[in-house]
Amino acid sequence: MRRVVPFVVLIAVVAVLNGWLDQRFYVRVLTLSVVWALAGVAWNLMAKAGQISLGHSAFVGIGAYGFTLLLRGGGTSPWTGMVIGMGVAAAVALAIGLPTFRLRGFYFTLATISFPLIMELLVSHYGDPELTVPFHPESEWKFMEFSNSHTYVWVGLGMLVVALAISELIDVTSFGFALRAIRDNEVLARAVGIRTVAWKSAAFMISAALSAAMAVLWVKAVLRVTVAEEVFGITVVIVMLSVAFVGGVGQTWGPVVGAAFLIPLAMFLDDSIGESVPGAQELVYAAALVLVALLIPRGILPAIEKGFRRLATWPRPSLEQAGPSLLVRLAAPPPRPSPLLRTPRRPRRSRLPQPSDTPVLEVDGVAKSFGANRVLSDVVFSVDAGRRVGIIGPNGAGKTTLFNIMTAHLRADAGRILFKGVQVDRMRAPRRYELGMSRTFQVPQGFHLMSPLDNVVVAAIGASLPDPVAASMAMLERVGLAGKAIGELNALTTAEIKSLELARAMVSDPDLLLLDEPLAGLNETERARFFETVDELVSPDTAIVVIEHSVRSLIQYVESVVALDEGRVIAQGPPEDVVSDPRVIEAYLGSRWMEHARDQ
Amino acid sequence: MVEFLQFLVPGILIGGVYALLASGLGLIFGVMRVVNFAQADFMMLAMYLSWALFAGGFGLDPFLAVPAVFVVFLLLGMAVHWMFIRFVIGRRENHDAQVILTIGLGLIFQNLILIRYSSEPRVVAPSYANAGDFIGDIFISRVRLYAFLLSVLVAALLFLFLNRSRTGRAIRAASENWEAATYMGIDIDRTNRIAFGVGVALTAVGGSALVTFQSITPFVGFRFVVVMFAAVVLGGLGSVSGAFVGGVLIGIIQSVSQVWTSAAVKNVWVFALFLLILYVRPNGLFGKVQRAI
Structure with missing residues (x-):
């Protein structure tokens, strides 16, 4: 309607x-x-x-x-x-x-x-x-x-x-x-x-x-x-730009509003003073572009909508006041994405089968340089289905670069990545996600113009889920964000953003989950809670790889650890063995600490 | 061979001017990550200023007018930055606003000039406009030679400014890493303003170097927009020295293409090269590879 x-x-x-x-x-x-x-x-x-x-x-x-x-x-x-x-x-x-x-x-x-x-x-x-x-x-x-x-x-x-x-x-x-x-x-x-x-x-x-x-x-x-x-x-492009930007760039009805306003203005001006002022029409478009750029870069329509919403919610309703007024409901964005989203456009892309004797992930001799700066050399490790592996190493060891290579945000200079036994090096990021690889980011990423719910819906659409909205809502409920599903992304706390990252990464039910410093910025209670939430969400076969600086929290959670330093694997194995390995201690604390420790 | 050289030499000469035009655009992009679509219209304004100084009773030779043009456009550029550009700097969301703001400003310049001076082409013809010298079989136009030498001189001064002066170093620092520069106590707004002023002034000087052999209309900028962008992209977006090399290459290609095709479509070659570079080496011929995240 x-x-x-x-x-x-x-x-x-x-x-x-x-x-x-x-x-x-x-x-x-x-x-x-x-x-x-x-x-x-x-x-x-x-x-x-x-x-x-x-x-x-x-x-x-x-x-x-x-x-x-x-x-x-x-x-x-x-x-x-x-x-x-x-x-x-x-x-x-x-x-x-x-x-x-x-x-x-x-x-x-x-x-x-x-x-x-x-x-x-x-x-x-x-x-x-x-x-x-x-x-x-x-x-x-x-x-x-x-x-x-x-x-x-x-x-x-x-x-x-x-x-x-x-x-x-x-x-x-x-x-x-x-x-x-x-x-x-x-x-x-x-x-x-x-x-x-x-x-x-x-x-x-x-x-x-x-x-x-x-x-x-x-x-x-x-x-x-x-x-x-x-x-x-x-001039064709100038007029297109002008009507679109004045009305609202990217907005379906923007150009209609822009044209209704600009075209008559330019033509009447040209008709009345065009004889003496030859560039009158173009000046209208030019002035419109400059004014929009400086005053309302998103255009008239969103500006009106924003003003309308502000007017409708003024005076701000108190928290107890349930049932928004008619004005609020008219001005608010539609609470849920359209029902059209529910129709599956295509059958869900089949995942790769998981051969029982093959690891989910094999990293085989991966190397990467940025210019003369060698970030990774000959990294080898593998992760079996259902296992949890931690990656540790000082800052600059190459941990995030390794993730970026696994998920195709960067291309390795040498080496291979095998996912469920299939070489994926030539596949791009969306394809790897479809196959069942999913990640969170060290610096949390989000679609800031979208609601938290829509942030997850995009990931559900990417995974070709038959009902992206329902799946996303269910996932938000499981991470405890159901109440904030249709608010603003910027209103979330750090812990909530981490939960949203997790929900977005988990909605596709991945076979391999990559978590990049998930505990950073969380307090003690939130840290303890985080891995519990992960365990509630993942299926038993999902392999998890975690990059984390908080080694104490990490070794309680993972079953094995890979330690990186200056782009090389310096130790891997059970957590206790790796963290007591002298090379790891040296990498983290420096050789002087090692001497000190030996003297004790 | 002689035919080839007859096109190559003027190509290098005009390429020097393109290099100067493009270096201003490259400097502005390098420092504040703004693609200034009004750059060619600043060039057009400078051409009108040179014409006014020459034909408007002063009789000032366009090459001698260069210092005046530089100062006027340095101030004009800084004023435009202060009044408009600084409001759309920075954040990714401002990207669209930068595009339409600079396009809008360029259009305003064009149409104000159109209203004031009509679309009648103007020419600046000093006494030596048609003079030239033969070196072997190759004719070298005097005005084009002067324009080239002027460009080389300004390039050398620009190099000294960027490498030796405190402000120049601040500009280079800001262009290298904007955020780190602010931590080092560099006033980024001031640096941007000066960089925008200098960038506009460089292109303006390029414009006054052109007036002796390029007729002036309010819409003359269109002919140079893509030439400038092509030069800048060829040398790597944001690199001033790259823009210089790119400009010379564009001049050569534009000129030498006339060996095979009509002069009317010489810009088709420039545009095609521009696209080719965008597709195969978007960071420019000597560009650095940027990290993904």
Whole structure:
């Protein structure tokens, strides 16, 4: 219901305006507002994953040139041309995206800049810088040749509604969860089985296809001529950016709000003072971008929502006051992710079988250097099913680097990792998670824009669980966080964050659990409690590897210990033997202490 | 061979100017991790300033105007940092804001100039604009040679500034490790402001080196945006010396490509190289490999 209301409002508003306005200029403003809202919705799909594209005019250009050339060549209907253009744009998006999606940071943004520039140069030089769209009055609908300009608004509205529906659908399914997780914390997303490259590619392809579709409408309804400089031009991207950022970046309805606000403003300004002030339209977009960046970087919609929520909860209700007011309930985020998540999209990926005579984990001769700095050399050890192994060593011994190599966050220079007898070195992080490897982080990681529940849901989606929400809620109950499931992540205490890390790592019921300094920051009681909780959660066959500095707590829990120093295994075996090994004492306390101990 | 050299030599000369343009962008990214999409528009503004000083009654030679341009844009850059950029520095969440803020500022510059000076192309033609010398069969344009020499000189001064002066060392420290620099008592806001000012001024000087052979319009920046980014990425994002080498390489590729394809599509080669570098060596030709977590 919540999700249907905006559609009704949008259709009603556009319908009323379309029926009421009759002056040519106003219809043009309405048409362009719809066109750019559509473009913004398309662009925003990529922003859901936190990816800022400056190259969407490549897809607009492909859509515009594609249908114009087909129409001129064989009299192909613009509708058919639109579908073909969408397909080509999606294919090009895949080719553009794949090489950059493995990189983080600014690289995607930088890479996208040059594609429209290349295309514009090539089209202008080797093709036609300008193509007129042939006039086909014989069939209004077949050739999108409407004599009544209001019809273009209806067509645009239809396309906009479809695009918004696609965007909403993405939001409420695991697709949207994956994209939000990527935007929030890509490293963590990969560690909990989210195939970031595949999801980003899918979003980019849909986004590109919608941009190509928008181009056909734009040319047919407004431009009437396909000009390379215009359809491949940077202005297309500027307007997309502006409407999306002003409304709300990554928000489905953001571009609609942004376009409704910016496009009429820019056009009326251009109409009134455009003669004397040639850059008036562009100045509107530029000023909007600067103001949004400085004042409301998330855009108008989230700002309104936040203000509304603050207003609704003011004065702050006391703790005893149960039953939130209607306003609070309206303003609060939906308490649970959509029921659509419950449908299993695919059967759960089969785990590797566990051969009875093979260890769960074998680390075989692993070595790693950062530049000239050798961090690990020839590390060998193995862990059997159901066993608990501790890894100790002074800071800088290479413990976390070893974990990062096991879970594919780093690649080893030499050596092999075998998981249940299968070599996994070439598999990426999401695949290893799917096979049954799971970890926590030394510096606790989280999706900070999500609730604690959703943090676990992402991991459940990564593991392809049939009912991610129920599984996550059950896991939160078991670690004692059920009461905080839908609060804010930042409101959790250190101990609660550790519990959340554990819940996230355990929701997939892993065969190998890697805990990186789980006790750091916990007090005595919490420490004692932590390993009890772990034991309550794990199944008997799960192997556990723990990195921990608190050796006393560790040796009470594990069955064997591997001691690392300067990247080498200096001792391994039963805990008592390892901690009394002179080399281990020396590594921890230095040789002077050894001499002192000998003198005693 | 002679044909090849006829393209190679001007390529190196223009590459020197690209190097200067790109070093400003590289310096800013290196110190504050901000990709300044308005950088090319600062260049455009500097070109208009050089034009105004030359054609607006002063008759000041664009090469002699360089110190004035440097000072003006140092101050302008610091002011822009103080008024806008410092609010979007740092946290990962500000990444989007940095992109749209700098794009927005660039657009504002373009359109204010458009309103004031129209889109009519402006040229700066000193008396020696068409002069040149033959070395063997190769013609060397006087203005391009001056532009190249100017770039080399500024590069040397930049090197001295970054390595010898206290502020320069603070900038290098901040670019190496932002957090550690604050612990060493470096005022990061001031360092950022100066680095932004110097970065803008370097690109501005590059712009005034261009005016003698590049006509000026409000949108001239577009032609240089990707050239600058390509140079910076080629040399490794954030490395000033890398940006220099990258700039020279871009100049050579742009020029030498004319042996095979028309001058109209010379930038296609630049863009293609830019993409290739992003795909195969995103840390640049000499870039350091960064740790994952």
